[in-house]
Amino acid sequence: MTQNAPARKQQMADHTTPLIRNCWYVAALAGEIGRELKERTLLGKTVLMYRTQDGKPVIMQNRCPHRNFPLSKGRLDGDNVVCGYHGMNFNTQGQCVFMPSLPNAPTHARIASYPVAERGPLVWIWMGDPAKADPALIPQTPWLSDPGWKTVNGQFHVKTNYVAMHENLLDQTHFPILHAKTGIGTPQYSKSKMEVHVEGDVVHLYRSLLDSPPPDIYGVPMRLTDRNVDRYSDGYFASPALHYAHARIVNKEPREGEKEEYRFTITHIYTPETQGSIHYWWFNSRDCNLDDADADRFLLESSTTAYQEDVDALNWIQETVEKETEPFEELSFGPDRPGIAMRKILLRLANEEAMAAAPATQESAVAAPAVQQPAAA
Amino acid sequence: MTQNAPARKQQMADHTTPLIRNCWYVAALAGEIGRELKERTLLGKTVLMYRTQDGKPVIMQNRCPHRNFPLSKGRLDGDNVVCGYHGMNFNTQGQCVFMPSLPNAPTHARIASYPVAERGPLVWIWMGDPAKADPALIPQTPWLSDPGWKTVNGQFHVKTNYVAMHENLLDQTHFPILHAKTGIGTPQYSKSKMEVHVEGDVVHLYRSLLDSPPPDIYGVPMRLTDRNVDRYSDGYFASPALHYAHARIVNKEPREGEKEEYRFTITHIYTPETQGSIHYWWFNSRDCNLDDADADRFLLESSTTAYQEDVDALNWIQETVEKETEPFEELSFGPDRPGIAMRKILLRLANEEAMAAAPATQESAVAAPAVQQPAAA
Amino acid sequence: MTQNAPARKQQMADHTTPLIRNCWYVAALAGEIGRELKERTLLGKTVLMYRTQDGKPVIMQNRCPHRNFPLSKGRLDGDNVVCGYHGMNFNTQGQCVFMPSLPNAPTHARIASYPVAERGPLVWIWMGDPAKADPALIPQTPWLSDPGWKTVNGQFHVKTNYVAMHENLLDQTHFPILHAKTGIGTPQYSKSKMEVHVEGDVVHLYRSLLDSPPPDIYGVPMRLTDRNVDRYSDGYFASPALHYAHARIVNKEPREGEKEEYRFTITHIYTPETQGSIHYWWFNSRDCNLDDADADRFLLESSTTAYQEDVDALNWIQETVEKETEPFEELSFGPDRPGIAMRKILLRLANEEAMAAAPATQESAVAAPAVQQPAAA
Incomplete structure (x- = not known):
């Protein structure tokens, strides 16, 4: 096993092998998540964790899709999270439902809301392909x-x-x-x-x-x-x-x-x-x-x-x-x-994930940034 | 707008866009510059700031062209700055006028002395192409x-x-x-x-x-x-x-x-x-x-x-x-x-600066280091 | 002399020139090395230093060849060093002579034991090609x-x-x-x-x-x-x-x-x-x-x-x-x-070292990791 020798064929994983994303991981202990916004980095991504008023854990991408403000520095509005920069309001599915400066909510504005499951003292998260997030795999x-x-x-x-x-x-x-x-x-x-x-x-x-x-x-x-x-x-x-x-x-x-x-x-x-x-x-x-x-x-x-x-x-x-x-x-x-x-x-x-991910990444790389038409402010 | 995706065509500047150099910037408040040598990093370059005996602000490259010693660790000699390593003495135009170990000043030894202009409480500097440093642009x-x-x-x-x-x-x-x-x-x-x-x-x-x-x-x-x-x-x-x-x-x-x-x-x-x-x-x-x-x-x-x-x-x-x-x-x-x-x-x-700068950079990259003949020490 | 311009032909060494390895360097003062395991980084490599019971200085590679544990965190066993993770025991030549979990010592398991020489208050080390480590060069x-x-x-x-x-x-x-x-x-x-x-x-x-x-x-x-x-x-x-x-x-x-x-x-x-x-x-x-x-x-x-x-x-x-x-x-x-x-x-x-080293490096890069057959544990 070598490090810093990427050209050499590896026979087993080591500290340089890419992280596995299609897997249920524990995001937090159940007691760590409450009605305060909490930030944590998981698999190299910063996530936002909180519970709804009904007590369900929500874990979302912690960056607003508008200008990258960390949502964990914002606030809760009921079950939704409100960005602390311009007030974009996201529901628990990560969809924007309100933006104060726009007449209509930009519903195409979405952030990842990760599949989560609470099992006893553990809150599990799936950060890979959402289509594969089978709770039976927990x-x-x-x-x-x-x-x-x-x-x-x-x-x-x-x-x-x-x-x-x-x-x-x-x-x-x-x-x-x-x-x-x-x-x-x-x-x-x-x-x-x-x-x-x-x-x-x-x-x-x-x-x-x-x-x-x-x-x-x-x-x-x-x-x-x-x-x-x-x-x-x-x-x-x-x-x-x-x-x-x-x-x-x-x-x-x-x-x-x-x-x-x-x-x-x-x-x-x-x-x-x-x-x-x-x-x-x-x-x-x-x-x-x-x-x-x-x-x-x-x-x-x-x-x-x-x-x-x-x-x-x-x-x-x-x-x-x-x-x-x-x-x-x-x-x-x-x-x-x-x-x-x-x-x-x-x-x-x-290796399986790398092969599956390769084409998807290329597609997203050619997507143009979306610009919504000005609102009559 | 993406980061870490340099191949993708950008439509507007972001945190990865090269800094604009052909522009007047504020280097310091007038009160920050005096008869003490002061170092500051501007546009990624370390500069030396001081005032002449007449009170005119001088801002120069803060590295001696001989062995890279930071001139801000040297001292003032009248209106000139003296390198703290070997005593190279530079006038306010950045030209070496004396070196203790040489019989004649190596007048080809020069450092950048940036165009500056004092306007009320502000000292402006131009760190781009000196030929374009028009004070009317301040x-x-x-x-x-x-x-x-x-x-x-x-x-x-x-x-x-x-x-x-x-x-x-x-x-x-x-x-x-x-x-x-x-x-x-x-x-x-x-x-x-x-x-x-x-x-x-x-x-x-x-x-x-x-x-x-x-x-x-x-x-x-x-x-x-x-x-x-x-x-x-x-x-x-x-x-x-x-x-x-x-x-x-x-x-x-x-x-x-x-x-x-x-x-x-x-x-x-x-x-x-x-x-x-x-x-x-x-x-x-x-x-x-x-x-x-x-x-x-x-x-x-x-x-x-x-x-x-x-x-x-x-x-x-x-x-x-x-x-x-x-x-x-x-x-x-x-x-x-x-x-x-x-x-x-x-x-x-x-983009305009990048296109204008490209050939100039190549030229300087092929210049050989100058070595003056030994002095009878 | 330029930095960050590797393509340019250099005429003399500077801070970017690779370190010379075929040379006797001082690893430590004689008084710094004793019967405690001591770690030091020399020429970019972490080494382990100690003295045998007879007082001879030993300097070895400070990483176990098994799972990279720093041997300096292990302990001495007479003149030998014992890895603190799985107990691999190395003699002063760097050869493994015992591993608790194996019936026979894996004698092919070796770490570099560097040529050393004590001269008055100085302990010299040769970290280059061992074949060239002539004490007459000290x-x-x-x-x-x-x-x-x-x-x-x-x-x-x-x-x-x-x-x-x-x-x-x-x-x-x-x-x-x-x-x-x-x-x-x-x-x-x-x-x-x-x-x-x-x-x-x-x-x-x-x-x-x-x-x-x-x-x-x-x-x-x-x-x-x-x-x-x-x-x-x-x-x-x-x-x-x-x-x-x-x-x-x-x-x-x-x-x-x-x-x-x-x-x-x-x-x-x-x-x-x-x-x-x-x-x-x-x-x-x-x-x-x-x-x-x-x-x-x-x-x-x-x-x-x-x-x-x-x-x-x-x-x-x-x-x-x-x-x-x-x-x-x-x-x-x-x-x-x-x-x-x-x-x-x-x-x-x-440059001479770089030319001499190039083929050797390629050889080691294609060597497969050795796996010994399981012992009847």
Whole structure:
């Protein structure tokens, strides 16, 4: 894999591969969007986020089509947004319905209003071809809203490309090294056999580890730090937007008041802000001891510490990659197989989008700017 | 109008259009230039400004032709400037008259000394083809020096291209929206008919509003906030460097001690620092109540507040335009007619300069560096 | 000499000329390298520096060949360095000898371990073609380790290209101007005849000044400020990495306890960090009054002050050169002859390297990324 060597044929995605647009990404946590206008950059585009009076999330292009004023500096008028420069008023579909200086609304003036969908704590957005925005493609994350689960969560802004972050999650051989201090992964776990399955655009990891002490991140919230358990783990690169990992832990000789089986799900959500930065949200969910505030605190602290180690590492890698301008080969090894599978999927998706987009772009490039006839002002 | 799409034929100037060089710009306020060497960047070039012992302003290229040392880090020697590196001494015409390490002055060593002209509080500069630097082309701004007028003024450094600033001034439909809090423009004024005249490279706006209450910016200094007046307004895009607006206000039934007619002139001076930043000076002048310190204070505060709103808006637009890299069309409407007329003038001027400059640039590119024979040191 | 005009044939090196790689540069002072991992950027490459348990300096490429993690964020394991991401373990030759996730070390995984050589207080590095890294090419600087000499030293990080710094040292006509306050160079010295010899890739200046008061930088440490001396000076552009100047001062009528002859050597070491920045170390050495702490203090202060003037000047020039984007000719004069000779040498060396490197680069560009077979993890 080289950087700064565009002529060379790439075999897998890297930090230079164009972002995938035909994909549902998380734009924000549900709680981040309200009746205030909020700006965020997603996939290199600045967007405006707010809720209608009925509470529905709206995400639109954040530049007025008239003179590029950022609509997030304007104001809400009911469910509509009003540009702060000349007062152009757009409805939730992005169509201009009023302009104070014109006798009739210029209804051909439109901005993109992106398909959105709220699912529990997540607001998803589709910024690619609207015709392909099928809500059925939104990944299912029921554990995040199920009252039978308890979740702690956090977020990071990471100055790195999202491909390296996904690879980090598909690669468990870094646990004992990068996370030596935080103790993610036990020595036994690192040596357990891992199955890798590529199913369509999904990469699935499976690993089991029998009769072994659980790591604290499971043992503490289960209150089973004193004995061996059986552990079955599945990890999924589910989409460019999402990686999640399920763990099922079997308590072989449950005592009074204990469960026979415990489940944990860790959800990592990446939304590229730009080619070189990410909005990163993580969720640590469990189906046991839901009211245990000590467990909440422990999981929040230990997760934050461990993910910060990943974030630091990926920031450093991006800095290193940007510091040197000469092409540089990456060496890959057997344990990189899941990451390579994911990177080949991303490269294929990017190439498919590039081929589909090429003619459309040319068409838009020859469109003349529209000028409406003067109004009798 | 697109950005990042240079191949596409443009119909009017935008933030990517090359700056106009054959034009008188304001380099500085008269009071900014003295016997200290002062550096400023104008039209992308670093210049050196000072006054001779007789008080004449001198503006020269701020790089020594020998090893590029910024002359502003040197010192004055009478009317001449001395480079701080090797002591090359340049007269006010930019010709080297002495170099300590050479027996004879290298009189072929020259730097550009720009045509300048001081007019009241303004020092104008011509950075284009010197052969075209006709002082008769300097716009007249007599109200800035006439003792019958009183002026308050201020300045901004704006991180935006100057085209958008000029368009902002030619567009009065943003008054009730962007300036909603500061109350520039009354509702009646916004609805009054506007005439637009394009006269050569000048765009002239005319508007009258009869029997209507004056906005505070006129009413307070006239002390006529309690009644209706007739108001006649002219606005001029006078050159790439200057926009000014005259208001004549008729006091229909003057009481004792009041004038029958009041005049106001607001002057906006833009000098591109770079393609994406401006030196902006403004002046608010009146012909009434010249000694009214309260009026001065009111005008200073209200003007500063209102122009800050414009500056903020244009900064936000520039940020938005720079954030996204894809081409983007602007939509234009009837009220944009004056701005579009101005932008077509600027595009034509830029194209004319590009055609005139092309051969000259090629010639200079083949000139060999001059090397004088060694002196007996 | 033009900038931003790559098509024009250059006659001498300037700030745009590619850096010379086949050259011994100083990577660090000996005292800067120890058993901690230290990162530094040299010639545009990030390197890792440490010492083995035996105290030998090691300098290696600071990016793991696996996933570009900066090895300086890892740790030492005896004499080896361990990547902080997946634990790849490299010996001092840069060869991977262990990877925790693989059954056998991937011995084809290698990083560059640069030829280094410690000479007194200096650790030299060769970052060009390793086959040409002849230690005999390391410039001799015996005065820096000889117990008969006393040295004070300092360092700067300069935001300028190294060519202009070398030219500054070869040009003594700037002494009375740029260093007017610090009094480097006496008026008599400036007028003394200078011989310039170009010997291979070395530029040698020679100047003598008889029966003249010494400048304080020599007079104070000699304690001979009260009389005239004879002074013989040699300056050497010794390589892209090094400039040094020897002064021999003859005390014509030595009094009791005085020497007949005094020697001073000033050493300037430049290592390009990037195309536009330098690590700069200087050393002021004398063979007299070795225990004179007042002389040490005086030399440290006066040298720091004077070199800061050069550093400021070159920073300003680089800023000026970067501010304007149009091509700009440099004028050169007789006294610039040594600098021009040096700049022609640098241009020739750069051109030779470019021609030699061209085919090698193409080969590496077609190499496929190596993927080792999966290990039974």
